[in-house]
Amino acid sequence: MKNLPLLFCGILTALAFSLMGLVLSSYIQLGSLTQTTETLDELGNPIAGETLYPAMMPGAAQQGKAVYTDLGCVTCHTQQVRRAGYGSDVEREWGKRGTVARDYVTQGNVLLGSQRLGPDLMTIGEREDDANRHHLHLYNPKITSEGKSTMPQYSFLYQTRAVEGAVSANALQFDADSDYAPAAGYEVVPTQRAEALVEYLLSLKLNYSLPEAQISE
Amino acid sequence: MRTVLSEIDASIRFPALFFVVSALAWLIIGSAFTLITAYQSYEPSFMAGCEFVTYGRLYPVATNAMLFGWACNVIFAIGLWIIARLSQAPFRNAGLLIVAGIFWNLGLKVGLLGILAGDLNSAEFLELPGYATPLLLIAYALIGAWGILAFRARQGQGVYVSQWYILGALFWFPWVYMISEFMVVWFPARGVVQAVTANWFSASIQNLWLTPMALAVAYYVIPKVLGRPIHSYTLALLGFVSLAALGSWTGMVNLIGGPVPVWMSSVSIVASVMMVIPVIAVGLNLYMTVKGARSDVWRSPALRFVMFGIMSYFFASLIGSVMAFRSVNEITHFTTFATGQTQHLVYGFFTMVMFGGLYYMLPRLTRREWPSSTLIFFHFWGSALGITTIVVSLLIGGWLAGNQMNNAEVPFLDVVQSMVPWLEIRSIGVLCLAIGHIAFALNFLWMLFATGTIRAKQGPTLLESANQEGAA
Numbered sequence: 001m002k003n004l005p006l007l008f009c010g011i012l013t014a015l016a017f018s019l020m021g022l023v024l025s026s027y028i029q030l031g032s033l034t035q036t037t038e039t040l041d042e043l044g045n046p047i048a049g050e051t052l053y054p055a056m057m058p059g060a061a062q063q064g065k066a067v068y069t070d071l072g073c074v075t076c077h078t079q080q081v082r083r084a085g086y087g088s089d090v091e092r093e094w095g096k097r098g099t100v101a102r103d104y105v106t107q108g109n110v111l112l113g114s115q116r117l118g119p120d121l122m123t124i125g126e127r128e129d130d131a132n133r134h135h136l137h138l139y140n141p142k143i144t145s146e147g148k149s150t151m152p153q154y155s156f157l158y159q160t161r162a163v164e165g166a167v168s169a170n171a172l173q174f175d176a177d178s179d180y181a182p183a184a185g186y187e188v189v190p191t192q193r194a195e196a197l198v199e200y201l202l203s204l205k206l207n208y209s210l211p212e213a214q215i216s217e
Numbered sequence: 218m219r220t221v222l223s224e225i226d227a228s229i230r231f232p233a234l235f236f237v238v239s240a241l242a243w244l245i246i247g248s249a250f251t252l253i254t255a256y257q258s259y260e261p262s263f264m265a266g267c268e269f270v271t272y273g274r275l276y277p278v279a280t281n282a283m284l285f286g287w288a289c290n291v292i293f294a295i296g297l298w299i300i301a302r303l304s305q306a307p308f309r310n311a312g313l314l315i316v317a318g319i320f321w322n323l324g325l326k327v328g329l330l331g332i333l334a335g336d337l338n339s340a341e342f343l344e345l346p347g348y349a350t351p352l353l354l355i356a357y358a359l360i361g362a363w364g365i366l367a368f369r370a371r372q373g374q375g376v377y378v379s380q381w382y383i384l385g386a387l388f389w390f391p392w393v394y395m396i397s398e399f400m401v402v403w404f405p406a407r408g409v410v411q412a413v414t415a416n417w418f419s420a421s422i423q424n425l426w427l428t429p430m431a432l433a434v435a436y437y438v439i440p441k442v443l444g445r446p447i448h449s450y451t452l453a454l455l456g457f458v459s460l461a462a463l464g465s466w467t468g469m470v471n472l473i474g475g476p477v478p479v480w481m482s483s484v485s486i487v488a489s490v491m492m493v494i495p496v497i498a499v500g501l502n503l504y505m506t507v508k509g510a511r512s513d514v515w516r517s518p519a520l521r522f523v524m525f526g527i528m529s530y531f532f533a534s535l536i537g538s539v540m541a542f543r544s545v546n547e548i549t550h551f552t553t554f555a556t557g558q559t560q561h562l563v564y565g566f567f568t569m570v571m572f573g574g575l576y577y578m579l580p581r582l583t584r585r586e587w588p589s590s591t592l593i594f595f596h597f598w599g600s601a602l603g604i605t606t607i608v609v610s611l612l613i614g615g616w617l618a619g620n621q622m623n624n625a626e627v628p629f630l631d632v633v634q635s636m637v638p639w640l641e642i643r644s645i646g647v648l649c650l651a652i653g654h655i656a657f658a659l660n661f662l663w664m665l666f667a668t669g670t671i672r673a674k675q676g677p678t679l680l681e682s683a684n685q686e687g688a689a
């Protein structure tokens with residue numbers, strides 16, 4: 001090839017096109033999406049409501065999200081629900097509707113994920129609202145999965161210590177015959193990071209409708 | 218001509234060897250981390266209880282060590298060497314390249330330690346913390362500039378096929394990386410725009426950085442070893458132009474069914490399917506070039522690795538195109554099938570071609586022959602069998618898991634359990650790779666610190682005994 005200007009123009013435009021076509025146009029289309037109060041009535045006309053959705057995440061949950069990020073949970077867990085009829089996400093009750101772009105506008109750092117070595121967590125706060133179960137699962141996933149889970153233990157987020165006086169209020173409650181319970185006279189208590197992480201997991205819900213994504217009753 | 222080439226080789230000897238040593242060090246480190254995560258993926262209690270080596274952190278450390286440590290360093294070594302040789306221009310002030318290389322590797326070390334300490338980002342391949350990546354980009358500015366300078370100082374009129382690919386990639390990489398860092402890490406865009414950008418990044422890094430560099434090596438090494446020209450200029454041009462035009466459009470396949478407008482994934486589906494054009498153009502062109510020289514390809518370590526890589530390019534890309542169809546993607550999405558396809562391309566193609574390039578380049582840089590054909594034999598079969606095992610286990614396991622996952626009557630924990638045997642097989646493949654890499658590193662160190670008998674060895678090291686097996 002002798003036509004160097006053509007070569008360089010080609011190299012330049014090849015990238016510029018896809019940058020504009022995918023990245024910048026998605027930024028234009030989605031980069032200014034905001035929360036909304038709107039829902040649809042029976043006829044499909046938008047009506048203004050009172051509450052803004054998606055809701056902002058409470059502060060404690062925000063801290064938990066940082067823990068979720070720094071432990072790399074996103075390596076194996078997605079947070080996106082595919083629409084009914086495509087995959088089995090809705091049938092598995094991982095969400096009553098598919099997720100849309102607006103569901104993520106209040107999250108600073110989006111944790112969509114791409115691997116499901118573990119289940120989707122978009123609605124884990126709805127599926128399991130018992131904080132103690134979440135703690136047991138993080139402490140050792142075998143406890144809550146009949147030994148079937150391949151999730152790592154996050155026991156380093158917990159402290160095993162001797163009971164002094166009464167058992168601590170936040171100590172993990174194991175089943176009476178559990179093999180994983182600490183020895184008699186000891187208790188397992190969550191650290192502040194574990195508390196925050198569970199707070200975050202409990203906050204993960206998809207229980208609201210958006211004009212573009214209605215929950216069908 | 219010969220004297221000029223050896224002059225060019227001498228001018229880039231130390232920077233190139235520096236990059237090769239760094240690349241191999243990262244390759245060994247990356248293999249070790251990959252082995253640990255492969256074992257952890259079905260034996261989660263392994264090293265549990267220690268926060269720094271939890272799977273969610275080790276896994277990105279392994280992929281980033283391989284991508285920015287092994288792949289980028291080996292690209293810097295071979296890419297710059299080829300562009301200098303084809304431009305017939307010795308490097309000036311090549312010492313500065315070593316400084317840039319030190320900064321690159323320092324930035325990567327900082328970044329990987331940052332991941333282990335919990336500063337990772339959550340976008341695939343962009344996990345390196347935002348405070349480490351500027352170091353990489355500054356170092357790259359110098360390295361990339363040297364490539365362009367060598368090209369500008371070229372003698373003669375023609376621009377070779379390998380040079381198109383290298384120039385393109387040297388230009389594409391920093392832009393793709395910088396834009397993605399801006400929009401995902403430094404100043405995160407709102408909502409799913411981050412995910413769109415991250416997927417644009419991972420597609421571009423595969424198709425506009427790793428792939429063109431590996432193809433440049435293939436287009437350089439094959440004619441050199443066989444002493445015959447590339448079969449068709451037109452096919453080469455078609456392969457280059459179509460890869461450049463389509464390569465960075467394919468990423469949104471990873472967001473099919475996801476929370477983005479449908480048109481985005483549709484565009485990427487079209488681009489992914491059209492990727493068969495560059496793949497067939499390149500595959501056919503190189504196949505026609507080596508046609509009739511099967512025993513030469515099999516005997517030469519460089520060609521054997523390169524042609525294995527080109528075959529992987531062909532099959533991995535075709536699988537990628539098929540995977541883009543919505544009906545197929547419904548099954549493969551979120552499973553190890555997608556991982557398997559990526560590894561097929563990144564290891565089976567890119568890494569194998571780069572090994573071939575190293576087998577060709579290092580004797581010319583060090584002016585010594587490879588000390589042991591047995592170690593080459595172990596390297597080839599370790600890598601070839603290893604990656605085949607990995608790809609087959611991840612594809613089959615992922616396909617079966619995807620089908621079960623889409624059947625809501627199968628409890629999710631049963632899907633998890635059904636993956637375990639495939640993950641076990643995968644870890645055997647990872648072990649084979651590690652053995653191959655150690656054999657290669659040993660051979661290289663032996664060559665570098667060679668004693669008299671090896672230094673005096675005449676003629677290239679060929680895989681003679683292996684050839685007889687292969688011909689039989």
